[in-house]
Amino acid sequence: MTHMLCLIAAALLGTSHAANSPGIVVILSDDMGFSDLGCYGGEIPTPQLDQLAAGGLRFTQFYNAARCCPTRASLLTGLYPHQAGIGHMTDDRGHDGYRGDLNRQCLTMAEALRKSGYRTCMAGKWHVTKALRAETPDDRRNWPLQRGFDRFYGTIIGGGSFWDPAFLTRDNTPISAFSDPAYEPAQLYYYTDAIADHAVRFLQDHAAQHRDQPFFLYVAFTAAHWPMHAREEDIAAQRGRYDAGYDAVRRVRYERMQKLGIVSAENSTLTPAPQGEKGTAHEAWDRRNMEVYAAMVTAMDRGISRLVAQLRSSGLLENTLLCYLQDNGGCAEGMGRQGTGKTRADQPTLPAIPTVALNTELIPRQTRDGYPVRQGKGVMAGGPDTYIGYGEAWAAVSNTPFREYKHWTHEGGISTPLIIHWPAAIPPERRGRLESTPGHLIDLMPTCLAAAGASYPESHEGHKLKPLEGISLLPVLKGLPAPRPNPLFWEHEGNRAVRSGPWKLVAKESQPWELYDISRDRSEQHNLASSHPEKVRELSAAWDAYAARCDVLPLGAWKSPAPSRKGISALQWKEGEPTSSLPPPSIGGRPFTVSASFTCSRTSSGIIVAHGGSSHGYALHLSPSGSLHFTVRRQGTLTTVSLPITGPQHTAKASLTKEGILQLSIDGSSPAASDPGPLLQQPADGLSIGNDHGGKVLAPGHGNPQPFTGRILSISVE
Numbered sequence: 153m154t155h156m157l158c159l160i161a162a163a164l165l166g167t168s169h170a171a172n173s174p175g176i177v178v179i180l181s182d183d184m185g186f187s188d189l190g191c192y193g194g195e196i197p198t199p200q201l202d203q204l205a206a207g208g209l210r211f212t213q214f215y216n217a218a219r220c221c222p223t224r225a226s227l228l229t230g231l232y233p234h235q236a237g238i239g240h241m242t243d244d245r246g247h248d249g250y251r252g253d254l255n256r257q258c259l260t261m262a263e264a265l266r267k268s269g270y271r272t273c274m275a276g277k278w279h280v281t282k283a284l285r286a287e288t289p290d291d292r293r294n295w296p297l298q299r300g301f302d303r304f305y306g307t308i309i310g311g312g313s314f315w316d317p318a319f320l321t322r323d324n325t326p327i328s329a330f331s332d333p334a335y336e337p338a339q340l341y342y343y344t345d346a347i348a349d350h351a352v353r354f355l356q357d358h359a360a361q362h363r364d365q366p367f368f369l370y371v372a373f374t375a376a377h378w379p380m381h382a383r384e385e386d387i388a389a390q391r392g393r394y395d396a397g398y399d400a401v402r403r404v405r406y407e408r409m410q411k412l413g414i415v416s417a418e419n420s421t422l423t424p425a426p427q428g429e430k431g432t433a434h435e436a437w438d439r440r441n442m443e444v445y446a447a448m449v450t451a452m453d454r455g456i457s458r459l460v461a462q463l464r465s466s467g468l469l470e471n472t473l474l475c476y477l478q479d480n481g482g483c484a485e486g487m488g489r490q491g492t493g494k495t496r497a498d499q500p501t502l503p504a505i506p507t508v509a510l511n512t513e514l515i516p517r518q519t520r521d522g523y524p525v526r527q528g529k530g531v532m533a534g535g536p537d538t539y540i541g542y543g544e545a546w547a548a549v550s551n552t553p554f555r556e557y558k559h560w561t562h563e564g565g566i567s568t569p570l571i572i573h574w575p576a577a578i579p580p581e582r583r584g585r586l587e588s589t590p591g592h593l594i595d596l597m598p599t600c601l602a603a604a605g606a607s608y609p610e611s612h613e614g615h616k617l618k619p620l621e622g623i624s625l626l627p628v629l630k631g632l633p634a635p636r637p638n639p640l641f642w643e644h645e646g647n648r649a650v651r652s653g654p655w656k657l658v659a660k661e662s663q664p665w666e667l668y669d670i671s672r673d674r675s676e677q678h679n680l681a682s683s684h685p686e687k688v689r690e691l692s693a694a695w696d697a698y699a700a701r702c703d704v705l706p707l708g709a710w711k712s713p714a715p716s717r718k719g720i721s722a723l724q725w726k727e728g729e730p731t732s733s734l735p736p737p738s739i740g741g742r743p744f745t746v747s748a749s750f751t752c753s754r755t756s757s758g759i760i761v762a763h764g765g766s767s768h769g770y771a772l773h774l775s776p777s778g779s780l781h782f783t784v785r786r787q788g789t790l791t792t793v794s795l796p797i798t799g800p801q802h803t804a805k806a807s808l809t810k811e812g813i814l815q816l817s818i819d820g821s822s823p824a825a826s827d828p829g830p831l832l833q834q835p836a837d838g839l840s841i842g843n844d845h846g847g848k849v850l851a852p853g854h855g856n857p858q859p860f861t862g863r864i865l866s867i868s869v870e
C-alpha cells in the first residue's frame with residue numbers, strides 16, 4: 153500500500169510539474185541556404201521569422217548534418233545521425249550506421265517529452281524510415297505515432313509534389329490529398345499550407361482539450377525542396393526581384409549580412425560563383441525558378457505566422473520555446489534541368505487519376521487531371537505539371553558567402569540559421585541579438601529536455617540507449633557560457649569535418665584534409681593544413697575516434713550494396729510456388745539479370761515480375777499490343793526497352809549492367825538497349841511475380857500494371 157501511495161504521489165507531482173512546463177515548437181525547413189531569410193541578409197520577404205528573430209536570438213554559427221535524413225535523425229534523437237541508424241538516406245547498406253531506419257538505441261524527442269507528460273504532435277516531412285507502406289504493424293514501427301507522437305499529418309517520404317504529396321498520411325492511415333474529408337481547403341491543395349493548417353489545428357485542439365498538459369509540436373516543412381511549386385499569386389509577388397542576376401543578388405546579400413553583423417569582411421569573402429544560365433537563351437527561365445523558390449519561402453513564412461498567431465491567441469506564446477532551423481544548405485542538384493522541356497499540352501493527354509487513389513510517386517508522371525509532368529529547361533516552374541529544381545547558381549546565392557552545398561560538410565552544406573524565441577526565458581536586453589556560440593543539432597534535444605525539466609533515460613522499452621551527444625543551450629539564452637566537452641563532427645557521403653573552437657578540419661570524399669580558422673575564414677578560402685600540421689593530426693585523430701565510436705565506419709558504407717531482406721544473392725522461382733512477399737535479391741548498386749520463361753496468347757498482357765516502387769525498381773511486362781518491355785525506375789525516372797514477340801512460348805532475358813546499360817532479349821535475339829545508369833540503392837518495396845503487389849513500378853499510362861494473363865513457368869533474378 154505504501155509503495156502504491158508513493159507511486160500515486162510521484163505521478164501527481166509529475167503532472168503538476170508538466171503543467172507548468174513550457175510549450176515547445178521546433179520548425180524545420182527544407183533545402184534552404186544560410187542567407188535566404190530576411191533576418192539573415194536575404195531579400196526574400198520573411199516578416200514573421202524576422203519578427204521572431206527580433207524578439208529572440210539569432211545564432212550565427214549553428215550547424216545541421218548536410219542532408220535531409222541525417223539532419224532529421226540527429227534533430228529528433230540528440231545523437232549523431234549514424235548513431236541513430238541513418239548515416240546516409242533511408243536505404244539499408246548493411247552496416248549499423250547505415251540502416252536507413254531509426255534504431256532502438258535512440259529515443260526521439262517526442263518519446264522523451266511524452267514521458268514527462270507532454271502531448272506531442274507533428275505536421276510535415278518524416279523521412280527517417282525506409283518503410284513507406286503500412287501493410288503490417290511492423291512496417292509502422294518507425295512511423296511518427298510509433299516513435300512518440302500522439303498526432304501526425306504529413307509525408308513519410310522525403311520529397312514530392314506540393315500539389316499532390318506522395319505517401320501522405322494522417323496518423324497511421326495513408327490518405328489522398330483529394331479525398332480527405334478531414335481537410336478540405338478553400339483553395340487548391342498546397343502542401344505547405346496543409347502543413348501549417350494542421351499545425352494550427354493541433355494547437356487549437358490542445359488549447360481546447362489538453363490544456364492541462366504541456367505540448368511539443370514538430371513542424372517539418374518541405375519548402376523549399378524541389379520541385380519548385382508555388383501558387384501563382386505568390387510567384388507574381390516575386391516577379392522582377394531577380395532580374396539583376398546571380399552575382400548582383402549575391403553581392404547585395406553579402407553587404408546586407410555585414411550590416412546585420414551575420415558575417416564580416418574580416419571573417420568572410422565573396423568568391424566567384426557559378427554562372428548558371430547567364431548569357432544563354434534560358435536566363436529568364438532561371439530567374440523564374442528563383443522567383444518560385446522565393447514564393448515557396450514566403451508561403452512557409454505566412455504559415456508560420458498563422459502558427460504564431462494561434463499561440464498568441466491561446467495565451468501560450470509567452471512560455472513557448474520556439475526554434476526555427478534548416479536541414480541543410482542550398483541544393484545544387486540538377487533536378488529537372490537536363491535538356492529542353494516540352495510545352496504544356498492544350499488538353500490532358502493521359503487518363504485522369506481518381507481522387508481516392510493514393511499517390512506513391514516521388515516524381516509523378518502526370519497530374520491528377522491527366523497532364524504529363526514536364527521537366528527540362530524552358531519549362532516554367534510553379535504548377536502541378538512541372539518538376540524542376542533551382543540549380544547550382546541560385547544555390548550559391550542561397551549559401552552566400554560560403555563554399556559548397558547540400559551533401560558537403562563545408563560551411564555551405566552545414567550552416568543553418570537558428571532562431572530561438574522564448575519570451576519567458578530570454579531576458580529583454582538579450583532579445584534581437586546575434587549569438588556566435590557554435591551549436592549543432594545534437595544540442596536541441598538536451599535544450600528541450602532541460603527546458604521541460606525532463607530527464608533522458610538509460611533505457612527504453614528494454615533497449616539500452618546511447619547517451620546524448622550535445623549540450624543544453626539554455627545558459628546561452630541568458631548570455632552565459634555553455635562549455636562543450638567535445639568537438640563537433642560530421643560525415644556524409646565521405647565528406648567529413650570536425651570543429652573545435654575556431655578550428656575546422658574538413659575534406660571532400662577521398663580528398664585530403666583542409667584546415668581553416670573559422671573565426672577569420674568562414675568562407676574557407678585559406679587552407680592552413682600545411683602550416684599547422686600538428687593541428688591537422690590532433691583534429692584528424694579526434695575525427696577517427698568519433699568515426700569508430702559513432703558507427704560511421706566503414707567509411708564509404710553509404711555506397712555499399714544493400715542487403716536483401718534475407719541476405720540472398722539470387723532468386724529461383726518455379727510455377728506453383730508463392731508469388732508475393734518473396735525475398736528480393738540485392739540489386740542496389742549491383743548489375744543484375746532477370747530471366748523469365750512464360751507462355752502467352754495474342755490477348756495476354758500484364759506484369760511478369762516486378763521489384764520496387766516509385767523511386768527505384770524494375771518490371772518485366774507484356775503489353776496488349778504484343779510487345780515485351782523491361783522498365784527500370786531510377787530515382788523516380790522510368791526507362792524502358794521493348795521488343796515485339798510472336799508465338800506462344802518464350803524465354804526472356806533482361807539485365808542492367810554494371811555500367812547502367814538496360815538490355816532485353818527474347819529467345820536469344822539481339823538485345824534492345826538503353827542507358828538509364830545503375831540503380832543507386834536497393835528498392836524499398838518487395839518482389840512479386842505475375843503482379844506488382846509492392847510500390848507500383850509502372851506509372852499510370854506507362855505499360856500495363858495489371859496481373860499477367862498468360863502463364864509463368866519460371867523466374868530467376870541474379
